[in-house]
Amino acid sequence: MKATNSGDRRESTTAARNEIELALLARIAKRDAAAMKELYLLYHRRLARFLTRLTSRYDLAEEIINDTCWIVWQRAIDFRGESLVSTWILGITYRRALKTLRSIGPAAQEEIDVPDAASEQPCEQAELNEWLGVALARLPLEQRMVLELAYHLGHSCEEIAAIMDCPVNTVKTRMFHGRRKLRGLLLALASPA
Amino acid sequence: MDRHPPITNPHDEAAHSIPWLVNGTLHGEAATSLREHLAVCSRCRESYESEKRLYETMRAEGPLVFAGEPSFQKLMARIEIAERAPSMDPAYEALRGDRARSSPRRNPSRTAIAIRWLAAAVLIESAGLGLLAWHQHSPSLASPARYETLASPARTYGTNARARVVFRSNLSLHDLANVLHGVDAHIIDGPTDANVYTLGFDDQVSSPDQLEARLAALRAQSAVLFVEPASTHGAP
Numbered sequence A: 001m002k003a004t005n006s007g008d009r010r011e012s013t014t015a016a017r018n019e020i021e022l023a024l025l026a027r028i029a030k031r032d033a034a035a036m037k038e039l040y041l042l043y044h045r046r047l048a049r050f051l052t053r054l055t056s057r058y059d060l061a062e063e064i065i066n067d068t069c070w071i072v073w074q075r076a077i078d079f080r081g082e083s084l085v086s087t088w089i090l091g092i093t094y095r096r097a098l099k100t101l102r103s104i105g106p107a108a109q110e111e112i113d114v115p116d117a118a119s120e121q122p123c124e125q126a127e128l129n130e131w132l133g134v135a136l137a138r139l140p141l142e143q144r145m146v147l148e149l150a151y152h153l154g155h156s157c158e159e160i161a162a163i164m165d166c167p168v169n170t171v172k173t174r175m176f177h178g179r180r181k182l183r184g185l186l187l188a189l190a191s192p193a
Numbered sequence B: 001m002d003r004h005p006p007i008t009n010p011h012d013e014a015a016h017s018i019p020w021l022v023n024g025t026l027h028g029e030a031a032t033s034l035r036e037h038l039a040v041c042s043r044c045r046e047s048y049e050s051e052k053r054l055y056e057t058m059r060a061e062g063p064l065v066f067a068g069e070p071s072f073q074k075l076m077a078r079i080e081i082a083e084r085a086p087s088m089d090p091a092y093e094a095l096r097g098d099r100a101r102s103s104p105r106r107n108p109s110r111t112a113i114a115i116r117w118l119a120a121a122v123l124i125e126s127a128g129l130g131l132l133a134w135h136q137h138s139p140s141l142a143s144p145a146r147y148e149t150l151a152s153p154a155r156t157y158g159t160n161a162r163a164r165v166v167f168r169s170n171l172s173l174h175d176l177a178n179v180l181h182g183v184d185a186h187i188i189d190g191p192t193d194a195n196v197y198t199l200g201f202d203d204q205v206s207s208p209d210q211l212e213a214r215l216a217a218l219r220a221q222s223a224v225l226f227v228e229p230a231s232t233h234g235a236p
């Protein structure tokens, strides 16, 4: 069966973006600061909000981004295009983020018990806007990462598996449980005490 | 937990696939059969619509924009410091361990040349950044963030004009004093972790144009690696 048009579009956009980023990496390998800046601003824009939400602190988000880009600066010369540039960079970001989150202690990864919501209960937009950040913060880290990578950054299941270095089925399962729990949290947060 | 629930009916299968259709990454047979199911199952269609709202909310950029420029300057300062004195950066040690396994160490002279080039490049770029920072970091537009960046407002010190500066690290105290006297500046704060100093100026500097002139004078100094304006609470 043929892929959908939107699928084709996404694939060509992804390929075009990857070409641009590959060219930037080649220049970065030659210590081109202007190329580093271009790539940096591209990823800072993508990652700052996601990491700030993840860590609840911009200073930590900035630290993770700068740790990541510092490694990119050092290793650009070794990158052989085994994956998309974005998958490679996000993989580094993911490992730095895990390290940072573990170093700041379990508080940020705290789990709370909420009723598991049935899938047919939709969330109202207002509740979503108001409580999304709080609810996401209460998801188990791995589930939250999958949700952020898929919905905030728009990565595919296979890309997320490469970023998190785990099987595709694990990503699907984390997504399934993460959404279920998120829905429960949103309902719990939105219902009057 | 990573239990894999057995997928026993089309509704469960849809529940596992919907997120990937929603974010536009589900293709081929899987996408087609999910679409076919959604066309006939109102329950899963409702779930799809709800999921789409969640996706769109998370995807939306919103009003809060994080400025990448100040963070990038920190990175550049860090690269310069780390490549000059590698052992000072703990992350470098870990990386060196990895690199030692994969490829030989970079030729130091090549790095030194690159860093001089880099410093020049950043210097040129910061000239363009200047006026932008003056406007973006005025109090009325400032984001409510509680962190301090290179471009955060500095403490008030008599006059509104401020600059953030990184000096060449081998600068003598004598040369530093000469640089400061040359532009009638004094150190108000610093160095930060990224070796950034905040400079204040005398009362003659009271407009962006006057500050820009002092910044240009600073940039002309070989002892200065980075310069950017940093407005204070009273700045326009």
Ligand SMILES: [Zn+2]
Residues within 6 Å of the ligand: B010, B011, B014, B037, B041, B042, B043, B044, B045
């Ligand atoms: Zn169904």
